[in-house]
Amino acid sequence: MNALGVIGGVLQFVLVVAGSPFLVGVMRQVRARLEGRAGAGIGQPWRDLRKLLRKESITPRGTSEVFRIAPLVLVATTVVVAIVAPFVTTASAVDSVADLFAVVALLALGTVALALAGLDTGTAFGGMGASREMTIIALVEPTLLVSIFALSVRVGSTNLGAIVTSTLQDPARVISPVSLLAAVALVVVIIAETGRLPVDNPSTHLELTMVHEAMILEYAGRDLGLVEWASAMRLTAFLGLLANLFVPWGIATAATPVALLAGVAAFVIKVVLLGVLLSAGEVFLAKLRLFRVPELLAGSFLLSLLAVTASFFLAQPH
């Protein structure tokens, strides 16, 4: 735990917690503009959150602590990831947690908490959402781990900081087939994990097609606010990871103000750029039928597997 890590951790925390609603706002705005609408402005998600936090929470009868704790777990896991992952600085506040597997598992833990909450309500929609979410995560998890594996193999470490640092030192890697394959696979995974089109429609109102939304139908007020906030933060974290694993430049490697500032700026720019790309892309897509989603995920799994195999074979001292 060094100074850089601690400062970075604080900065990342603030950035992600405060900035993620804005990211969602930007993405919605982009989408609105592309659809010919005016849009509610990038501050709208913050307004929503503020309102939700003021409202009362509702506990449906027959639900348990799981229902009440789930949003908390969801936010907590995301915040921990936001603090330890290398977004602004390569060093981590808690280095022994900044492991790729740990980060992935933490994010999955949040999803699991939400799925359990969905099941806990005992409504058909809750169960349906949980079932679908778990199906997706069961397929996403392997892709995620294998793409990470592809990235880690050549570095010889799964520590996020180490991977980022090594890419910084050897920029040629970014355009290697391994990176490209892994990147594509990761993009698909992130789309699935964050519930974006074409896997899930974040703005759907039709129960039969919902995934994420179905699980949280019973949440209201403060709880809902936390869930929404966590979703935004997860999106930010995933995009940040994607950005820094493949294009780490600009990240702070030293604890000087200039470097940190550059790190913050680079992070914001990269994430916003990715967000804009993502939401722009969504305009062109329709939601896949639920049972076509596995095909997409299987495809991404294949890509990640290819990436790993490539990383092994390319590293062969033939």
Place this chain on the structure above:
Amino acid sequence: MNLVHAGLGAAVAVGVLSALLALITPRRLRLVPVGVGTVLVGAFGVLAGAVAVAGQAYSVEIPALLPLFGVSFAVDALSGLFLVVTGGVAIAVAVYGIGYARHGLDGRGVQAVLPLFVLAMLLVPAAASVGTFLVCWELMALTSLVLVLAEHQQRDTVAVAGRWYAVMTHLGMVAILIGLLVLVAHSADDSFPALRAAATNLSPVVANVVFVLTLVGFTSKAGILPLHAWLPRAHPEAPSHVSALMSAAMVNLGIYGIARVGFDLLGGGPRWWWLLVLVLGALSAVYGILQAAMSSDLKRLLGNSTTENMGLVLVGVGAAGLFASAGDDVLAGVALSAALLHVINHAAFKTLLFLSAGSVLHATGSRDLDALGGLRAGMPVTTWGFGLGALAASALPPGTAFVSEWLLLQALIHGLPASGAATAIVMPVAVAAVALTAGLAVATFVKAFGVGFLARPRSSAAANATESPVSMLAGMGLAAVACVTLALVPSVVLPAVGSASTMTLGTAQPAVSGQVTLQLNGVAGALSPLLLTVALLVVSVVLVGAVRLIAARRARRTARLWDCGAGPLSPRMEYTATSFAEPLQRVFDDVVQPEQDIDVTHHQESSYLVQAVEYRQRVPDRLERRLYEPVLRLITAWGSVARRLATGSVHRYLGYGFYTVCGLLILLVVIR
């Protein structure tokens, strides 16, 4: 004084004594002494194992026992580790059993056999000669068979399960027997040191035969593909605490056998052995968890998950062998440590899960998830226990399996330097398998916990469930404590894992060390489950505070479920385990091949009017269909054809003799 000796001796004495006690005491007074006795057997096992792991070697020979052979025991670090695991599981199970057995399992036979089963499992890793090993192995099979059959009068399926178990376990036994005897045939006698010595100049063919045969036997005990068929049958049908013993302790001994024979007795071996092990492990892991994900029988699900976890352990063992054969001791150490740690972790959480499942079964009389639900209200402790176990089993932090799977992945990731073409293909596939397993495990255990314990009751039995008696809860509590400890501070077992793996592989230093943070020695890699958990907790606390601070202080309100404004939701509207698994089942349609059956009953008046539609679906074990059924058909055909050998005609019978004698005489004339 040698504590290993004392521990083992005491375990044997107490075990036999409590068995006798069970036979002579009246039903009413039987349970507590047997329970306490079994706890003591377990505790002495743990003591002996712990001392052995700490470095005190021990061996003894008793020529008077076991005619023709004599028995000899020796405990080293590897044995010690398995002693500790078995003993630990036995303690929790025995405490639990006192309360659990009160409901029809307090028969003389079952109660007498329970401590003996534990004892047999303790003696297997302690055995130091082929004869001793096999006798303990078979005692374990016999005692477990009796226990599996304990409830045969209640359900017909028990007998079926027992048959499968008996036959499969005997199959494994025969394979092990042949394998080990081939080895014995090339050595001075049947003691392990002699075998070790003989293995150094064994011809590769013989070594291969020995390894493959013993592998067949040991994998059948560990529930590894394709010899797993007994496991999802026997584990659900056995009484739950016995399932826990079998699933958490007995299957481990299959792993022990592979490690003992492969690494210790045969001293490593060629690369393809371990590739085979790894591939078997990976296949089992995926197949096991896939079956578990499809299962709506709580205990069958847990049984399938055992196949999965043993598969993961085998991936570790296989990787260790692969690295060792490539000369990379450090990675071999990491992989083996991962495997051993996973053995320990699995033992802890599977005990907890089976005990909780037993508690549910005991309270509701059902293990069908589709008929459960809402148990948290009536059975809060059990719910917590199962939840904890499910968290651990799904390999998510802060659960136990997360740590060992992390370690396993670390070993695989660093496999690059040791790579050849085969490794380069196998490693990614292995990682993919582990990853897929992890993903499916999450879905599986969310299903088990969410459908079984959360939501609303789907049957009156589930609605009226009440919490189990204290002794059962205490047993679950012990397992839960072990789970939490292993999840947060795995470093408590690291020395044991380290010394066992260094001993087994003959390496210099343990591969994993650390107090708070697990640190790999020799390669980069660190993880701190404790810090991770603390971070989560701190953030949660801060969060709660922050939310209190910024959010309006509106009180939480309880409201009726949102039922779209229509009437109340009935339990039949809930998602069941089957419906939960349906999307996954569709995804893996080609692998699991579910069987569907639709019966449409028409009205009598007109065939256009439908009276009822009945839909049935089951997910069969496809491997069983493809592999076992042809064999069974063949054997049945053999049996019916062979009946013509004995038609009852005395002439035919005499003819057998006449032709044989004439044939032999001609042969004698010819070969003169």
Place this chain on the structure above:
Amino acid sequence: MTHLLLLAPVVVPALGAVIYALAGWRRATAWVSAASAALVLATAIATSAAVVNDDPHTVLAGLLRVDALSAFMLVVIGAIAFLATAATPDHLRTEIIAGRASSRTAARHCLLVQLFLAAMALAVLAANLGMLWVAVEATTIVTAFLVGQRRTRPAVEAAWKYVVICSAGIALALLGTFLLNYASQHTAPGAGLNWAELAASAHTLDPGVTRIAVVLLIVGFGTKAGLAPLHAWLPDAHSQAPAPVSALMSGVLLSVAFYAILRVKVIADAALGTGFARTLLVVIALASLALSASLLLAQRDYKRMLAYSSIEHMGLLALGAAVGGRLAIAAVLLHILGHGLAKSVLFLGSGHILQITGTSRIDQVRGLAARQPVLAGCFGLGVLALIGLPPFSLFASELGIARAGFTAGLGWAMAAALVLVLVIAAALVTHTSRMVLGAAPDGPGAATASPRMNVIAGAALVVGLLACAAIGVTTGPLHPLLSLAADLLAGTP
């Protein structure tokens, strides 16, 4: 003293027979049979002690002789006869009550069993191959009426097959005996058919003649031992004989015939080298195993099932004998005892099952454990003992045979045998579990029998199993006898 000791096993049962002939079957004589068996056991133990401490003894002008092997066989006969005869009174009483027997048949039963015992004791004590043959053939004659005791169609059929097949087979052994006599007369005049002298001079025997003799002897005595190819009398006879007689036949008679093969093998090895008899025995053993495996798979009758299992175990014994060497022979002897105990428990148990259910068909016996826990427990454990699970002694002996086989280079034969044993075990377990396990049936006839067994009959089962388990844990005092006998047969003192 030695005379008395040696003659007692033959004379005591003969006297018992006389008592039954004179006094018939009544309350007082019911236990004579068990008492005489107990006496046989006692003298056997005393003889063993004498043999262990001393050299072999000969009496009656060299007609009877006892060495470690004979003593061991006497112990086997005594122990199993005691079990069987102890269960006999209860069995006969139940039969008489059920109207399937009269006190006349009971008396004849006991008389014949006593003669049977005497004949078997004579067989193992005979110092001479000819005497042995006479005694073995005598067992056939004596037991013929026991097999056909019930005079039903199947019983008569079984008796006929039993006598014809056994007589034909044993006639081959007689031919072999004459040929061996010829060979021995030629090279060592005066040796005759005496075991000790034959064994001593065996290396000088003419191989050409001895080969034929050995083949005929092994096939011939193999008939009586239930080995392929002339095994077919066994399932019929065992399924029709009264339970105690089946127990005796399976537990001892087969072993006594096998004892002859063991003796012949010593001579064959010395005269022809180890290869000849070994090959023959391996082939016969594997054939027997394959046969019993094939016929057990679709077996429908539990007494026949037990009979085929006897064929299996005889096959294993033959395999052990084929292997030779101290370990294998010791294992074979232990196996004889263990199998005898377990099998007699099972046959006695099957007799009770038959009396309770009135059927010997597997598919008509259901939920035995729920109705008769002790009986079902003994039956189930007995079957587990048969498939070679510890702590029963069959585990140690099968392991011994297998290990010796692998060490002796008979690995393939052993592997094949073990696979067949696996199939047999699967079949046995499957059939037995169908009978024993499950809820009690509630059809007609389910409640006819009282749930409690006769104490002594139950005790016989439990004691048999316990004895089998005890010698599986440790042979204790039997150990010196076993090793002496093994030395005797393995040829290396």
Place this chain on the structure above:
Amino acid sequence: MLSLWRKIRRTGRVAEPAPSQPSEELSVAAELGGSVQIRHVDAGSCNGCEVEIGSAFGPVYDAERYGARLVASPRHADALLVTGPVTRNMAEPLRRTYEALPEPKFVVAVGDCARNCGVFAEAYGVTGAVRDVVPVDVEIAGCPPRPEEIVEGLRKLTGR
């Protein structure tokens, strides 16, 4: 894909310029702070109002720019958008939906039917106007009301 892109570029922004902010703002709505999630309940409407609501949230009128958004669950909503006279079958569901809303909550009655049952007044299947069942905060007149009017009504809640 390219054609879609060209279409987007050709079309540009179709949202009409925002009219000036309505004078009155509900005092209670200040708590919402410019964000209103809306759950729409059809209590027996002829679907005329629905069509207009659809337009209001379409690109041209773009009610979303003022912070209003349609949601799937009453738990997520701040306001109910009720259309049509409340039929007998929908009275109880409407009440329950209202109960399902977390505090603070609002009801907007859209169209004449919702306000006073319109042409369906006194019909045998009609319970009454929305306000007879749940408290109404905003009423939007018209049969059906024009999208501008709906947007205006909603802006009273969002305050933007």
Place this chain on the structure above:
Amino acid sequence: MSHDLYVQLLDLACGVLLLTAVLVLWRRELAVIIRVFALQGLALAALVAVLAAHEGSIELGAVAVGILVLRAGVLPALLRRALAAAGEERRETRPLVNVASSLLAAAVLTLLGYAVSQPLVALAPSPATQAVAVGMTVVLIGFFVLVTRRRALSQLVGFLLMDNGITAVGFLTTSGVGLVVELGVSLDVLLAVLVLQILTTRMRATFGDTDLDELRELHD
């Protein structure tokens, strides 16, 4: 007795032995078969007598008398008694292998018996041992009768043929195996025949027939 005469008498006896065995195969009338069997007993007794005369052994002569009584007297008498009770079934109507094939088989068995006896002859060539082949053949033919004949009585005769053959072999190779054993063997054979005879009677009582191939109640 001169050597030539001895050899001729020996061969004559052996010839009758073989011929009677073949005749048993040939004839279907059970009464005739029993008569042939008695003749064989006579031949066997004559054989032993010749050997006794050749060796000048009184003991062996006594044995010959014993054999005469047992095999030409007692055993045929027993068989006749069994036949008398048999009623209708006096013919071996349908043997499992028909008569022509049986005779062919007998020829093959004779060859086999001859071939098998060669080592025995080689060990101690003498007229007696050279005749062993006949004994062997009779054993094999006896076994063949057991395997192929349906009537209980025919099987009984087959068993006795085997026994005659074995006895012949025994005496031709050595002059017996000791009196006790000899007696024991004879007693056993007698008892076995008795038992079988009783069983035949019982069988007829229960089955009403003695076609052995119909005895198939016990099978798997």
